[in-house]
Amino acid sequence: MSPKLIVITDLQHFKLFETKKDPLGRESLELLESVDSSETHKRLSEKVSDQQGHFKSAGGSGAGEDHNLVLEWERRRIKEIGEQISDALKKHAHEFWALAAPKAINNQIVELLDNGNKKSLKINLHSDLTKIPTNKLLEHFTK
16 A cells, blocks of 8 residues: 655645554654745845846836735745645655645645646645644644
8 A cells, every 4th residue: 555645835845744654553754855945035135136226217116116026926836836746746656645735825736736636635734734743743634
């Protein structure tokens, strides 16, 4: 029987776990992958090429506008998470998998997955569990 995979993610963190059973049949989690987005820790001024005040504009307004940079970054990060999940599911054999992602991005992530990955998704929690200790994670998926 193949193990179960569990993906815990938010916009900053991506963690992939595999369930393991000990000789007594107790389940535990083993961390397979952990990725933190380096873009999250950058200031807005480090993410854009136009620096405030380094260009002229007619009328003098517009300085400091973020031009929806935050929304664009979130959209790109969600797409990246979808790709990370797809790659992980291809790389690691599994019977089924589970996902925990914040409500605001969960459905967007699932929409990016192919039908096979959607079908093998058995548990989908609309929760941010990235800060939960590993030894407490499994109980969220067994309720």
